Each structure stands twice: as C-alpha cells, then as structure tokens.
Amino acid sequence: MADRPPIFALPPGADFPAELVAGLRQRLSGQPPEVMAKVTLILNTQRMRRRVTECLVTQGAVFLPRLMLVTEAALLSDLPLPRPISPLRRRLVLSVLLDRLLATETTHFPRAALYDLADSLAGLIAEMQGEGVPPQRVAALDVANHSAHWARTQAFLGIVTEALAADAPDAETNLRRAVEGLPETWARRPLPGPVILAGSTGSRGTTALLMQAVAGHPQGAIVLPGHDFDLPHEVWAGMDDALTAEDHPQFRTRRLMDLLGFGPQDVQPWTTTPAPDPARNRLISLALRPAPVTDQWLSEGPKLADLLTATEGLTLVEAPTPRAEAMAIALILREAAEAGRRAALISPDRNLTRRVTAALDRWGIRPDDSAGRPLALSAPGRMLRQVAALFGQRLTADALLALLKHPLAFSGADRGQHLILTREFELHIRRNGPAFPTAESVRNWAKGARLDRAETWAGIVADVLCDQEVQERLPLTAFVARHLSLTERLAAGFDAAGAGALWLKEAGEKAFAVMRELQAEAQAAGDLTSADYAGLILGLLNREDVRESEGLHPGIMIWGTLEARAQGAELVILGGLNDGTWPAQPPADPWLNRAMRKEVGLLLPERQIGLSAHDWQQAVAAPRVVLSRARRGAEAETVPSRWLNRMVNLLAGLPDQRGPEALAAMRDRGAGWLRLAQAFDTAPPVEPARRPSPRPPVPVRPRQLSVTQIKTLIRDPYAIYACHVLKLQPLDPLRPEADPRLRGTVLHEILERFLKQGGGDRQTFLALAETVLADRVAWPLARTIWLSRLAKAADAFLDYSSRTGGVPVLLEEKGALRLPGLDFTLTGKPDRIDRLADGRLMLIDYKTGAPPSPRQQEHFDKQLLLLAAMAEGGAFRGLDPAEVARVAYVGLKAQLMVEEITLEPGQVADVWKRFGALMASYARPGQGYTARRALEKAADPGDYDHLSRYGEWEMTDDPVPEAVE
Structure with a gap:
C-alpha cells in the first residue's frame, strides 16, 4: 500500500463492511493468518464495528484485526493524558453558570431550558476543541455589526472559558491532543502492521487530523464510503467554496483531499466489485450536481443510458398522508420478512419510524431499530419522570393514579393485590374525591375499604407519593437521594427492600447507570428548584437511547441516516423524503450565528445537509430501493426533498432516454403499495346503527325518579333506560375540575347554611361563602372567581330574599309522593319553601346559570312545578299540604336573575295530571325509551350517546322500537 496513494474508496450502494473485509482479505491473501491480527482497523461507528466483525467470522475461525472506533484513537497514543471530565459533570457546571447568567437579568430564557442550553454549550465547547478553535479566537471577534445579544453571548463565553480553565479537559480535547501526537508516537513506537481508517469522510476536525496521520503512515490506508467515481474532474475542481458547495454529498471528500494533498484522481477502488447498479449511480450523480453547474443536465443528460432500465430497482411512494x-x-x-429478504427502513423522521413499528406490531414483527427509543419513553424512564414531577406540583388524582397504574409500581411481591386495591381506590376517588389526594385521605379510604392489605398499601402510597411538593431550592444531591428513594420504594411495593423490577432488563440497566452517574456528579451542581430538577431529569433521559433486543426480527431493520454507510440490505426504504425532514433544517445555535462561526473557523450549518446528502446518495444506490414521502403533513402540503425533486425533474426532462416512462413506472409501483395499504385499512361495510328506542319489560322499568330526572326522561329517555334499567353509571372524570356541577353544589350549601342560621347582612353572607368555598373547593383560582361573583350579586340576593313576602319553612329537605294508580314514586328536594302571609307557599330554586324560561318550564324543565304538586300533596315531612302561589328560579352569577311564575288556580293539578299521563305511558309495554328524543340543541352531549351509537344515526331519523329482555 506504500507504493501508491493510500486513498481508497467504495462506490455508493456497495455493502461497505462486506467489501471492506473482502478487500482486506484480498490484500493479505497468501500471508500467514497471524498477519491479520497485526492490522489496526479504525471504524466510524459501533454498528460498523459489529458488521465488520460479522463479516470476518462468517468464513470460519480467523484472527481478528484490532478493531477500534475513531473516538478511541487516543489508545494509539503514548502521550500521558489526564482523565477527562465527565460529560455530565461538565454540563452540570455549565448549568450553574447559566443559572447565574439568568439571575443577572441581562438575558432571558426559560428556566425549563437550563439543562438543554448547558448541553448545547457543552457541544459548542467540544466542537471548538475538535476543530482546533481556541477560545481566544471567539473573544477576538468583532461583533460591532451584530446585535447586542451576540455581544452578550461573546462576553459570557469568555466567562465560561475562564471558569472551566481549572477543570480537567473533556474527552474531545484529549482525543485531539492524542491525534496530534500520533506521528511522533508512531515514529517512537511503530505499529506492528497496517493501519486502515474506513467509513469516515473526515467531516470533523479531529477525525480529519487522524486521517492525515493514517495517510502519512508507511502502511496506512484510508477507505472512503460512497465515493462518486462518476463525478467529472471539473466538478471536483469547482467545489472549492463552502458557501456554494457545502451541501453537496462529495464536498467533504473534496476538502479531505485538499487536506491530504491528493486529488480525486488519486482515489482508487478498494475492490473490483462494481456497484449494484452503475447506471443508477450515474443518474444520481448527475442529479446531485452542485447548484452552479446544474446546466450540465443539458449536456450530460443525453449521454445517460436507457433510464427505464436504470430505475428498475426504484419504487416511488407518494402517499396522501403520513399514516x-x-x-x-x-x-x-x-413482504420482505415473509420472503426472507433483508430489508431496512432508513429515515431521520422518528415519528414515521414509530408509526411503521406500530403497524408491524399487528403481525408480530419487531424491527431492529438502531436508534432504539429515548430512555425517557421507556418504562423506567417514565416512572423516573413521573416521580420527579411530584416535587413541583400539588398531587392530583390523575397523577397519583398514573403512578399507581405504572407497570413497574409495586412490581415486587403480590402485585395482583396492588392492582385490585388501585382499581377500588380509583372508583372511590372518581366518585368522592378529593381532587388533591393527601396522605390522610388515602389512609382514611383504606380504613373503610375492608380489603386485604389495604392499610399496608395505603401507608406505602401515603409515604411515597403524597405531600412530596418541594417549595424551596435544594441541592441536587438532596433531590437525587429523595428521587431514588421514592422511586425504588414505589417499585418495591409490599417488599421491604429492593427496587422491584425497576432496574431490570436493558432499559432498567441504562436508567440505573444514568441515575448513579447523576448521583456521583451531583455535587458539581448548585441549588435547584423542583422545576429545574424535573427539566434536568427529562434532559438526561432524552439524551440516552435504549435498544431492547428481545424478540427482534433478524432481517427487518430501522436505521438512521448514518447507518446507510454500514447498510447491507437487499431492500432499502428511504422514508420521509420531504424538505425539512430529509434534510432536516439546521438547528438554531444560541451561541454563535452563521457569520461568527465562519469567521472563527467552525463548521457551517450546511455541513449537516451535505452529510445527509452523502448518506442519501449511498442509500439510494442499494440493489432495491423504495423512495417514500407523504404529500401532506399534519397541517399543510409538504415539499419533496431537494434530492428527490432533482431526480424527478431530471427524469422528466429526458424523454429520449425514456425518463418520463421510468418515472411513471416508479410511481406505478408505489401506487400499487398505496392501494394495498388503503385496502388493508378499509373496513368491511357495516350497516349503521338505527336510532334506538328500547322497550324493556315493565317490571324492570324505574319505579322511582327524582324531579330533576324527569327533565332527562322528557328530553333523552334513553339515558333513563341506560341508568336505571341497565344500571350503567357514568364515571366522574379522572381529574376533577371546578365545573358547573360543583359550583351548584357549593352554592346550595352556602344558601342553605345562610338561611338556616337566620340570614344576615352582606358581611355575614360573604364570610359564610368564604368558609364554605375554602372547605369544598380545592382550586384557589376558582374560589376567588366564585366569591367575586357572589359578592357582586350579594346585595341583590339579600334584597330579593327579604321581599318574597314569606318566611322560609323548609330548606333542602327530601320528600316523596306516590302517583295514584301506578307503582311509581316521585322524589324531590326543594332548595327553599316559604310560607306566605296568606298561608300559601312559594317555592324557590337556586341556579348558578341562567334560569329556564317560562316556555322551557312548561314543556321540559318541570322541576319546580312538580315540586309544587308534591308540596300540595303533602310530600314533605313537617310541612302540611297547602296551595302553592308562586314558584321562582333565582340565578346567582355576577348579577341576580329571577324567573318567577304566579300559578293560576288548578295549574298545579293540571301539571300533576299530565305528569301522571307521562308516567302511565312508560308503564305500557309498547312505550320505548327513545334516544335524544327532544334535546334543546342537537349539539348537546349526553352521557350515553356512545352507547346509543349517536353519529351513526341523526336526530331526524325515526326511532326504531325494540323489545329487550
């Protein structure tokens, strides 16, 4: 390898690991086996190392070369390097500095972003070290023409540099020092055999230095991935300006050649194996010409071979939606799994890969996802995040139940009993509250539950989950210790020790390592708020990915774009080919803008686009390729990826080479898969449900209803059937809210207590209201708003209450009256009944909303009129039957609203007669309970609409009576 330039390459589409091994074997053929053990092979990724190892051992027992990663190159140096600072410790130190910066009020950013900003700042420092950019160069920048923000950032970076000067160097600094000293190291201590660096394009400064050192080694060689052998020399020569060529897939190779002192003509094929489809490679190479020379399409396009043949292995899927x-x-x-073909989905769109994974799950196929999933989304990660959230907020019912139902909660002994207790506790807390559980409320429930181990369970829940809110700032060490203690105790459950299944399997082991590292480095951080700590935990867990290997399909993979270099699949699917996704928009840099980065010598944002283009050029050259995109996203039409757009436009503009026919054939193949997907998702035709009107047997029909339920019987009889015949009760929401129902309950209690104590002035009324609100309403904001409304209406209410002309004789007392001739009893509890001066009665009902109009009362809202009939019929204990003179609805909002009706002689008797006729009709077998019979508004929801399958039928549909047993 020493008698010619040490630069080799493989074309796009080649199985890089397999061809790398084949070329290595070919060069060592005829030599003793132990020679292979003297080779040092430096690779770019861990996945590449695994694939190379697989390729080496598939041909039997062999000596393996020394396999290293680029990031491990410091092992090749004999320089005495200090132990690098932990990346986490560096970030914690930076978060302290950022906290102090925020305290100066010279800049503003959300505290929730504290750790993320520390992470990005650590990344900038590592990049500066890797690119050989000293802090003095940033400090020397002239920012006079930039905004004040960048001047403040420059000053802060200077403070950061000074603060970190006494710390140990980071791993990137050590790596660069080691790489810079490699030539001297190898001169003093030569390597025993060849050294080969393969799979990298030298996009990072330290990597490029390492490639220089390898190229200068007497037995050194560099093997580049995805080298475009079809790119003309004049195009190579023209890619000398980063501003116009940085986003080209071969720009990094061109820069590397300049650095090594070679030209593209010096790059030699590593093996003689051709690309899977050389004609397609020429097409892609032309499509990706740098923007200033795309006019070459006109001159070189006609020289391409038949494009229908060149694109036989391409399929274009242009889906209407991401789903x-x-x-x-x-x-x-x-299909690939069934046929036994090795297939890979390559996409930077994690939402797409998760959707595909979910769709494959229905067939029991679990793809081998190289990225895994964020540790924060794993079971241990979710539990750690949920427990951390306890410190920053008052415990709510839904947060408590979410933790109790977590699969790792009480994962020690007797988890079955824990699930039983959790179910019963949920039913209780939904029905009875409180909205904000406390240790006392949990223990009180357990005392009356009469369930096995309930009190032990409640004690654990009360100690671990209740009353954990942290108001003050605490050291990170205290937060971590408390966090781990609570999480492990919750996971252990009934076990006195241990952590249940919390730290088991891949996700548990990774979570344990993260938390133990945080515990070890916590002293580097200052005091935190509970919100700071929750943000820190989320940031830490999101930075780590976990790959769960159990049950993975060996031939179906999901890779990121970097894995395109290590791919060896027969079928490659390039998904999410929309601009903004592939390539992704360069991330915002809060520390240096584009001009400042260019001036100090850091990499431009376009570098990432160029690397993505290089990955795409390699992946699209695989033997069989599917190009996939969605024409519309969640909110708007999408734009095709620039690389896909170039290929489509080039094909469409070459009719003599059958380009349009090739494009149509690609789309036809994709349309076939879309039709299959649509057919798969199309449900068989189902006859829509008809509007129900069930007719249950008379003996099981309700024999008792309250006056408030009569309105429901008139408007939505099906709800009465579902509640009283089927015995289905709607559950209260998991998270109670200060809703109108609670407001009505509280208002009635305030008025009842006020009138029972004999009334009083405005001050007495509002003091009592404040007491009841404090006792019954857990939400401070709701208490304030409701008390304010009562204060505005207080004078009007007191004035009206004193002018009724009567004296309260009954408050919130329940009564019952049986219908003559029917086995039916009507119950009711009037808010207030006054005895007038003439001995007659007045009924008052309090509302938190607008009172019903007289027309509504006549036809639907018969509550007060029915209560009047009950009063005249002697339904209430301690109140003799008497004529009702008036009924009134009193609405208490910000202002008093009164809807009063003076009753005519015989009006109450007529209401009772019509009510009797209504109930007599429901005592007949032929009367059905029609769904949504007479709702005031079609949009009004009902508790049982899902049961009646409303939506499959409309309000204008005729009901269909049906006898039910």
Whole structure:
C-alpha cells in the first residue's frame, strides 16, 4: 500500500463492511493468518464495528484485526493524558453558570431550558476543541455589526472559558491532543502492521487530523464510503467554496483531499466489485450536481443510458398522508420478512419510524431499530419522570393514579393485590374525591375499604407519593437521594427492600447507570428548584437511547441516516423524503450565528445537509430501493426533498432516454403499495346503527325518579333506560375540575347554611361563602372567581330574599309522593319553601346559570312545578299540604336573575295530571325509551350517546322500537 496513494474508496450502494473485509482479505491473501491480527482497523461507528466483525467470522475461525472506533484513537497514543471530565459533570457546571447568567437579568430564557442550553454549550465547547478553535479566537471577534445579544453571548463565553480553565479537559480535547501526537508516537513506537481508517469522510476536525496521520503512515490506508467515481474532474475542481458547495454529498471528500494533498484522481477502488447498479449511480450523480453547474443536465443528460432500465430497482411512494406512508412501508417490510429478504427502513423522521413499528406490531414483527427509543419513553424512564414531577406540583388524582397504574409500581411481591386495591381506590376517588389526594385521605379510604392489605398499601402510597411538593431550592444531591428513594420504594411495593423490577432488563440497566452517574456528579451542581430538577431529569433521559433486543426480527431493520454507510440490505426504504425532514433544517445555535462561526473557523450549518446528502446518495444506490414521502403533513402540503425533486425533474426532462416512462413506472409501483395499504385499512361495510328506542319489560322499568330526572326522561329517555334499567353509571372524570356541577353544589350549601342560621347582612353572607368555598373547593383560582361573583350579586340576593313576602319553612329537605294508580314514586328536594302571609307557599330554586324560561318550564324543565304538586300533596315531612302561589328560579352569577311564575288556580293539578299521563305511558309495554328524543340543541352531549351509537344515526331519523329482555 506504500507504493501508491493510500486513498481508497467504495462506490455508493456497495455493502461497505462486506467489501471492506473482502478487500482486506484480498490484500493479505497468501500471508500467514497471524498477519491479520497485526492490522489496526479504525471504524466510524459501533454498528460498523459489529458488521465488520460479522463479516470476518462468517468464513470460519480467523484472527481478528484490532478493531477500534475513531473516538478511541487516543489508545494509539503514548502521550500521558489526564482523565477527562465527565460529560455530565461538565454540563452540570455549565448549568450553574447559566443559572447565574439568568439571575443577572441581562438575558432571558426559560428556566425549563437550563439543562438543554448547558448541553448545547457543552457541544459548542467540544466542537471548538475538535476543530482546533481556541477560545481566544471567539473573544477576538468583532461583533460591532451584530446585535447586542451576540455581544452578550461573546462576553459570557469568555466567562465560561475562564471558569472551566481549572477543570480537567473533556474527552474531545484529549482525543485531539492524542491525534496530534500520533506521528511522533508512531515514529517512537511503530505499529506492528497496517493501519486502515474506513467509513469516515473526515467531516470533523479531529477525525480529519487522524486521517492525515493514517495517510502519512508507511502502511496506512484510508477507505472512503460512497465515493462518486462518476463525478467529472471539473466538478471536483469547482467545489472549492463552502458557501456554494457545502451541501453537496462529495464536498467533504473534496476538502479531505485538499487536506491530504491528493486529488480525486488519486482515489482508487478498494475492490473490483462494481456497484449494484452503475447506471443508477450515474443518474444520481448527475442529479446531485452542485447548484452552479446544474446546466450540465443539458449536456450530460443525453449521454445517460436507457433510464427505464436504470430505475428498475426504484419504487416511488407518494402517499396522501403520513399514516398511509407508514402503512405502505409496513406492508413492504412485511413482504420482505415473509420472503426472507433483508430489508431496512432508513429515515431521520422518528415519528414515521414509530408509526411503521406500530403497524408491524399487528403481525408480530419487531424491527431492529438502531436508534432504539429515548430512555425517557421507556418504562423506567417514565416512572423516573413521573416521580420527579411530584416535587413541583400539588398531587392530583390523575397523577397519583398514573403512578399507581405504572407497570413497574409495586412490581415486587403480590402485585395482583396492588392492582385490585388501585382499581377500588380509583372508583372511590372518581366518585368522592378529593381532587388533591393527601396522605390522610388515602389512609382514611383504606380504613373503610375492608380489603386485604389495604392499610399496608395505603401507608406505602401515603409515604411515597403524597405531600412530596418541594417549595424551596435544594441541592441536587438532596433531590437525587429523595428521587431514588421514592422511586425504588414505589417499585418495591409490599417488599421491604429492593427496587422491584425497576432496574431490570436493558432499559432498567441504562436508567440505573444514568441515575448513579447523576448521583456521583451531583455535587458539581448548585441549588435547584423542583422545576429545574424535573427539566434536568427529562434532559438526561432524552439524551440516552435504549435498544431492547428481545424478540427482534433478524432481517427487518430501522436505521438512521448514518447507518446507510454500514447498510447491507437487499431492500432499502428511504422514508420521509420531504424538505425539512430529509434534510432536516439546521438547528438554531444560541451561541454563535452563521457569520461568527465562519469567521472563527467552525463548521457551517450546511455541513449537516451535505452529510445527509452523502448518506442519501449511498442509500439510494442499494440493489432495491423504495423512495417514500407523504404529500401532506399534519397541517399543510409538504415539499419533496431537494434530492428527490432533482431526480424527478431530471427524469422528466429526458424523454429520449425514456425518463418520463421510468418515472411513471416508479410511481406505478408505489401506487400499487398505496392501494394495498388503503385496502388493508378499509373496513368491511357495516350497516349503521338505527336510532334506538328500547322497550324493556315493565317490571324492570324505574319505579322511582327524582324531579330533576324527569327533565332527562322528557328530553333523552334513553339515558333513563341506560341508568336505571341497565344500571350503567357514568364515571366522574379522572381529574376533577371546578365545573358547573360543583359550583351548584357549593352554592346550595352556602344558601342553605345562610338561611338556616337566620340570614344576615352582606358581611355575614360573604364570610359564610368564604368558609364554605375554602372547605369544598380545592382550586384557589376558582374560589376567588366564585366569591367575586357572589359578592357582586350579594346585595341583590339579600334584597330579593327579604321581599318574597314569606318566611322560609323548609330548606333542602327530601320528600316523596306516590302517583295514584301506578307503582311509581316521585322524589324531590326543594332548595327553599316559604310560607306566605296568606298561608300559601312559594317555592324557590337556586341556579348558578341562567334560569329556564317560562316556555322551557312548561314543556321540559318541570322541576319546580312538580315540586309544587308534591308540596300540595303533602310530600314533605313537617310541612302540611297547602296551595302553592308562586314558584321562582333565582340565578346567582355576577348579577341576580329571577324567573318567577304566579300559578293560576288548578295549574298545579293540571301539571300533576299530565305528569301522571307521562308516567302511565312508560308503564305500557309498547312505550320505548327513545334516544335524544327532544334535546334543546342537537349539539348537546349526553352521557350515553356512545352507547346509543349517536353519529351513526341523526336526530331526524325515526326511532326504531325494540323489545329487550
């Protein structure tokens, strides 16, 4: 390898690890086996190292070369390097500095972003070290023409540099020092055999230095991935300006050649194996010409071979929605799995890959996802996040139940009993509250539950989950200790020790490592608020990915774009080919803008686009390729990826080479998969439900209703059937809110207590209201608003209450009256009944909303009129039957609203007679309980609409009576 330039390459589409091994074997053929052990092979990723190892051992027992990663190159140096600072410790130190910066009020950012900003600042410092940019160069920048923000950032970076000067160097600094000293190291201590660096394009400064050192080694060689052998020399020569060529897939190779002192003509094929489809490679190479020379399409396009043949292995899926794209991809992967073909989905869109994974799950196919999933989304990660959230907020019922139902909660002994107790506790807390559980409320429930181990369970829950809110700032060490203690105790459950299943399997082991590292480095941080700590935990867990290997399909993979370099699949699917996704928009840099980065010599944002283009050029050259995109996203039409757009436009503009026919054939193949996906998702035709009107047997029909339920019987009889015949009760919401029902309950209690104590002035009324609100309403904001409304209406209410002309004789007392001739009893509890001066009665009902109009009372809202009939019929204990003179609805909002009706002689008797006729009709077998019979508004929801399948039928549909047993 020393007698010619040490630069080799493999074309796009080549199985890079397999060809790398084949070329290595070819060069060492005829030599003793132990020679292989003297080779040092430096690779770019861990996945590449695994694949190279697989390729080496598939041909039997062999000596393996020394396999290293680029990031491990410091092992090749004999320089005495200090132990690098932990990345986490560096970030914690930076978070302290950022906290102090925020305290100066010279800049503003959300505290929730504290750790994320520390992470990005650590990344900038590492990049400066890797690119050989000293802090003095940033400090020397002239920012006079920039905004004040960048001047403040420059000053802060200077403070950061000074503060970190006494710390140990980071791993990137050590790596660069080691790489810079490699030539001297190798001169003093030569390597025993060849050294080969493969799979990298030298996009990072330290990596490029390492490649220089390898190229200068007498037995050194560099093997580049995805080298475009079809790119003309004049195009190579023209890519000398980063501003115009940085986003080209071969720009990094051109820069590397300049650094090494070679030209593209010096790059030699590593093996003689051709690309899977050389004609397609020429097409892609032309499509990706740098923007200033795309006019070469006109001169070079006609020289291409038949494009219908060149694109036989390409399929273009242009799905209408992301869901359709994911389903089509899943079907393609399913077919590959059934046929035993090795297939890979390559996409930077994690939402797409998750959709595909979910679709494959229905067939029991679990793809081998190289990225895994964020540790924060794993079971241990979720539990750690949920427990951390306890410190920053008052415990709510839904947060408590979410933790109790977590699969790792009480994962020690007797988890079955824990699930039983959790279910019963949930039913209780939904029905009875409180909205904000406390240790006392949990223990009180357990005392009356009469369930096995309930009190032991409640004690654990009360100690671990209740009353954990942290108001003050605490040291990170205290937060971590408390966090781990609570999480492990919750996971252990009934076990006195241990942590249940919290730290088991891949996710548990990774979570344990993260938390123990945080515990070890916590002293580097200052005091935190509970919100700071929750943000820190989320940031830490999101930075880590976990790969769960159990049950993975060996031939179906999901890779990121970097894995395109290590791919060896027969079928490659490039998904999410929309601009903004592939390539992704360069991330915002809060520390240096584009001009400042260019001036100090850091990499421009376009570098990432160029690397993505290089990955795409390699992946699209695989033997069989599916190009996939969704034409519309969640909110708007999408724009095709610039690389896909270039290929489509080039094909469409070459009719003599059958480009339009090739494009149509690609789309036809994709449309076939879309039709299959649509057919797969199309449900068989089902006859829509008809409007129900069930007719249950008379003996099981309700024999008792309250006056408030009569309105429901008139407007939505089906709700009465579901509640009283089927015995189905709607559950209260998981998270109670200060809703109108609670407001009505509280208002009635205030008025009842006020009138029972004999009334009083405004001050007495509002003092009592404040007491009841404090006792019954857990939400401070709701208490304030409701008390304010009562204060505005207080004078008007007191004035009206004193002018009724009567004296209260009954408050919130329940009564019952039986219908003559029917086995039916009507119950009711009037808010207030006054005895007038003439001996007659007045009924008052308090509302928190607007009172019903007289017309509504006549036809639907008969509550007060029915209560009047009950009063005249002697339904209330301690109140002799008497004529009712008036009924009134009193609405208490910000102002008093009164709807009063003076009753005519015989009006109450007529209401009772008509009510009797209504109930007599429901005592007949032929009367059905029609769904949504007479709702005031079609949009009004009902508790049982899902049961009646409303939506499959409309309000204008005729009801269909049906006898039910």
